[in-house]
Amino acid sequence: MIPPPFTYAAPTSLEEALALLQQHGPMAKILAGGHSLLPMMKLRLLEPEVLIDLRRVPGLDEIREENGYLHLGAMVREVELEEHPLIREKYPLLYETTRWIADPQVRNMGTIGGNLAHGDPGNDHPATMMAYDAQLVAVGPRGERVIPAREFFLDFYTTALEPDEILTAIRIPIPPPRSGGAYEKLERKVGDYATAAVAVQLSLAEDGTLSYVGIGLTNVAHVPLFAARSCAHLQGQRPTPERIDEAAQMASEDCNPRSDLRGSAEYKRAMVRELTRRAFRRALERAQGG
């Protein structure tokens, strides 16, 4: 439970942070809250030589709407999302997801950027960002680039971030009127990773058909999943119970869970089906209600 020796840097500008990252290369890790990274270091599963803490870098903790997007700085802490009135009122999917993450102690330190960049398929924000069709903003020596959340997660603990890049912001499209979202998570106890979890974000057209559907799945494959087939099945359609069930069935077929102490792969597929139905129903109620 004691990590090997490492050095710690707390740069005060993004440029400085990027320079440190370039200097130390793969031996460096970005520290963005640390509530996943530090336990792994204590178990000596990860042994970085340098930690680059982004906490003192200005401008990474903003929450604002601009240019059609909700802009979230990568260092926004979970607790700030939980307590922000804008998030609570207008982004129920994000609000619910945040509330399901770990426990209050972790949410006081953990950041949204850290949750995404860690690349853990058990983390909760990735599925939600896929459901929102969010964009992730990365800055590196070659400047800034935007990576769609649905293309960000490449493999187990592997993201589209280059080793010399830092995730700086997340942009969520501002939902149109008659939108709703919900996050359904089955966990064994507070602080547990999901047995399975489903994020649903949807919008209704004037005629009652679905003008937008995004469904993300947590911890049921080696990467967080975007349920593309389920979304396509619902897009432009009326959300009848039969169609929702069919889409939920597709999600359960398209995930690829592993059996473990939480349950068998079969159980997890069944939970994806059940939770997709539940999340969709609640998201739909929200869209219809406002």
Place this chain on the structure above:
Amino acid sequence: MEAEVRTPPTICGMGHRMKRKEDARFLFGKGRYVDDIKLPGMLYMDIVRSPFAHARIKSINAERALAMDGVVAVITGKDLEKYNLHWMPTLMGDTQMVLPTDRVMYQAQEVAAVIATDRYIAADAVEAIEVEYEPLEPVIDPFRALEPDAPVLRTDKGKTDNHIWHWEVGDREATERAFQEADVVVKQQIYIPRIHVASIETCGCIADYDPVEGKLTVYMTTQAPHVVRTALAMVAGHVGLSEEKIRVISPDIGGGFGGKVPIYPGYVIAIAASVLLGKPVKWIEDRSENLQADSFARDYHITAELAATKEGKITALRIKTLADHGYTDAAANPSKFPAGLFSICTGSYDIKHAFVEVDAVYTNKPPGGIAYRCSFRVTEAVHAIERMVDVLAQKLGMDPAELRFKNFIQPDQFPYKSALGWEYDSGNYPAALRKAMDLIGYEELRREQAERRARGELMGIGISSFTEIVGAGPSRHFDILGIKMFDSCELRIHPTGKAIARFGTKSQGQGHETTYAQIIAEELGIPAEHVQVEEGDTDTAPYGLGTYASRSTPTAGAAAAMAARKVREKARKIAAYLLEVSEEDLEWEPGVFRVKGAPDKSVTIQDIALAAYTNHPPGMEAGLEAVHYYDPPNLTFPFGSYICVVDIDKGTGQVKIRRFVAVDDCGHVINPMIVEGQIHGGLTMGFAPAMMEELVYDEEGNILTGSFMDYLLPTAVETPRWETARTVTPSPHHPLGAKGVGESATVGAPAAIVNAVVDALSPYGVTHIDIPITPYKVWKILHEKGVV
């Protein structure tokens, strides 16, 4: 019902909800735990542990570690072998490795120890030690362990198989006949999994050997400091440790629950290191080490059978159990009871015939079999009988409450001699169950259940009417290492009327500093706030066997009352002298002796205390103090009835506990608030293994639940809201009529929860579910039964 209160709040004797005296220091962060203690020149120890469950050690290369700055020594089994300290006895008369010289027997077993000047250097040095292993075939499944071709684990003992012992009690033939004659027989396999106490504070010690004085002081997280001192003197006498030169200090303890009774190898290595190096050595386990290597609890594979008439009168109980002890029997039971008090398994019922047998086996798992807040295997016993009563009720189509009423030992049958040899002191089982049923609205809930079932909803109601057996114990039956299981109090009254009381027990959170003070306040009328309670230092406390098995109130609590009564008798003599009357002319009310018929002529206990040192009667010894070693005439038998209501989410398999009513009877209550706190904690520790906790191993013996990521402990979020109530049936033989309560709820709660879940699923033919009841397990049943 509140206990009868005889003292005013200024005295705060029995029955007062006195706030705990110890809480201020805990709430202010001023508790002093082992890891808070820092001695000059102290060194730190860390331990290399085996990655294999069964392997031969081919070599240990410590060169790289020894070359590191700050590394003082590396200790292996070969080093300890020179002093014949590489093995040690367990409390159950088996043997356990301190450090191996040859083979490792479970994953996370100690292999070598590093001593360094700094905790962090020690951890880095552990990584630098190279151990070469030759993996051997592990024996993980206890049934496999008994097969003729299974690898024999304890060849060191000359064993030719993995069987440790067979233990049986009861009349086999009479029970057999009762089963042959029975109208109805039910049989059920019940597995009570391996779990861990997981106390908030892990284990640890500081061994401080003074080479000049030859004195060893050990600060240790132990529930039984005197036993540790004597055991160390017995084990290490040959290297010069003598009992008068050993001082064991158990400072504040962050939870024990049975896990801090054993003497772990880490303690012995730290002591050996301190003796060899002449410096204090601190060893504190981390959480993973605690979960992976320290003593487990339970792990009983039970086959239980009940015989009954078709009207539902139980006629016989038969139980056969396989106990998985890991590689050595390191349980902490009284010496004559290898399966603890498992023979309380006839429970609250008048069962004429019973026969119980237990076989213990070795496997490549950590040693133990300790009582996790369960009074020596009583949880196993209660779980078996309370499950079986429900299995029988289901078979007979009878309400489980009705079946219980039909079979309870009746109030007029006490003292009751059970078929397996116990003499129950007192009880009123129907009253406790009736009270629980009234509080929860049992009949109304059954109506609601019928309606919900008609709608296809899953709701269940479960009862557990348990009987505990605590307070070990009468010295004719109970000993540890031959030392009789009495306990003690040494009470001194100061000239200003204040008191200090010292005990052989050791609180780990039970509130002894308050409870004992209230007992003395009750007996002497000295305000409880003026009674200082001390425990845990073998140089100052009277000899005692420690705190576990809910024994502190039954034994040391009784000793406190008896010592106080001795003091009161001397006080009476002094009072008679001061008031110039004879002793017979005095009457006592808490804190005052008055002259009969002249109530304004009186002396207070404070007046008497001063006189004991300034103006005592001629010919009498000065001072006012007493010592009492209390040997209980019998055990005490707390009991209770719990009712649990659950709703099951068919879609996910999640079980939600809607209500849980707990009616406890622990006899006379000393501090109702502390008792309620004990019950709340105990219920939560019963809920946890029922729903979440299990130590899981794969086929290679790798632990799959080696951290709190996977070994699941409930938080306040998961824990149900407990509704508690009480009946009071005093113990006839305890000086205060008290019985002990620390473990009742842990013992009684799991069966109520399982019975509720099984009840919910009974329309689909489900008769039993092994704990822990996870959502996955429930969903699988629903899936297999075609419910979803």
